[in-house]
Amino acid sequence: MPYPPEATLLASAQRHLYPNYRQPELVMARGEGCQLWDTEGRRYLDLFAGIAVSTLGHAHPRLTRALCEQAGQLLHLSNYFYNEVGVRLAERLCTLSGLSRVFFCSSGTEANEALLKLARHHFYLAGQQQRSTIIAFHNSFHGRTLGALTATGQPKYREGFGPMSGVVHVPFGDLAAVEAALGPEVAGVLVEPVQGEGGVLPAPPGFLEGLRELTRAHGALLLVDEVQTGVGRTGKFLAVQHWGVVPDAVALAKGLGGGVPIGAMLTGEHLAEALPPGSHGTTFGGGPLAAAAAHAVLDTLEAEALMDRADRLGQHLHEALSRLVERFPQHAVTTRGMGLLRVLMLAPEVDARAVMSSLREAGVLLTLAGGQGLRFSPPLVVSAAELDEGVAALTHVLQRL
Ligand SMILES: Cc1ncc(COP(=O)(O)O)c(C=O)c1O
Incomplete structure (x- = not known):
């Protein structure tokens, strides 16, 4: 037609x-x-x-076929029940990332919102409510909702949407500045391994390893935004794997569904209880259609x-x-x-x-x-x-x- x-x-x-x-x-x-x-x-x-x-x-024939087959079987369910495709996808993401828990959502922004809420709630449940500040970086981009935007370190995205609070921005690559900002009120450091929207700036040598050490030493979480860099784009499943760094939690989205909206927060086992039932959720997250798309992407990453x-x-x-x-x-x-x-x-x-x-x-x-x-x-x-x-x-x- x-x-x-x-x-x-x-x-x-x-x-x-x-x-x-x-x-x-x-x-x-x-x-x-x-x-x-x-x-x-x-x-x-x-x-x-x-x-x-x-x-x-x-x-791509594999993705098209997976979507058609899944649409004919089960399109949506909500998180009132497990679905087979989503469970298997979580298992694969844990294997690929070396992390152990997956929360599904539908975009990069939502995956970062989950990271921010995870960090605050983790310390809230540990009786350390004062640990609520996030350190993020100048020139970063984490999304457009108010939480993710508060973490975004570029004035052009933020202007006119204030007030925003709870995030301190320091220069990307500057470990001394991070160390100076790390106090007892800091819950986590949020970083892109390669600043994407900011101009495709890879973290300088030693920076991510330094963040890992500093956050560990100060009892804060290392939160990594791999929305743009994840799912093989840099040559490894996660970009942080180039540096051998294991974060406390990671945000994925973009390439994971190959065009079907899906986001994910991956966490270590030590954070498995930070967001208990009722504390966070979303209707579409981890639905069968998006999960089937992600399986097709992961299958093709391997096969090709x-x-x-x-x-x-x-x-x-x-x-x-x-x-x-x-x-x-x-x-x-x-x-x-x-x-x-x-x-x-x-x-x-x-x-x-x-x-x-x-x-x-x-x-x-x-x-x-x-x-x-x-x-x-x-x-x-x-x-x-x-x-x-x-x-x-x-x-x-x-x-x-
Ligand atoms: C590093 C990073 N984080 C978060 C986002 C926001 O993702 P989304 O547009 O899927 O909400 C983007 C989008 O460009 C991004 O590059």
């Missing part, structure tokens, strides 16, 4: 959708692998994966060795982007990242938004991170040829600047 004309859809979108986003004037209709097509039949190379979500690309691939192709992309930095030193400052989460930092004078728009007009989709960063977060099934196609288009755009 033909789609309605683009102009009609755009007029309807502009009239009926809440205008809190800044979409370009095109309407996507379908996808396959790392390709998307709009309603006019224009083809795009998807190197952003719906912001690091579409782990398997679009219309996608974590090794993220590592290998991440290196390939790193080399290609490094060549751009060498070739266009006036436009590109540096490149950094881990696995298939990488950024090309454009010079301050370059209009990064205009570069992204030109790329889109050339049929390549990327996002911005940290203002001047062109972020690559492709599906983990991306090929070297597809990455090369994206880099070639970017080369043309930089040539024309």
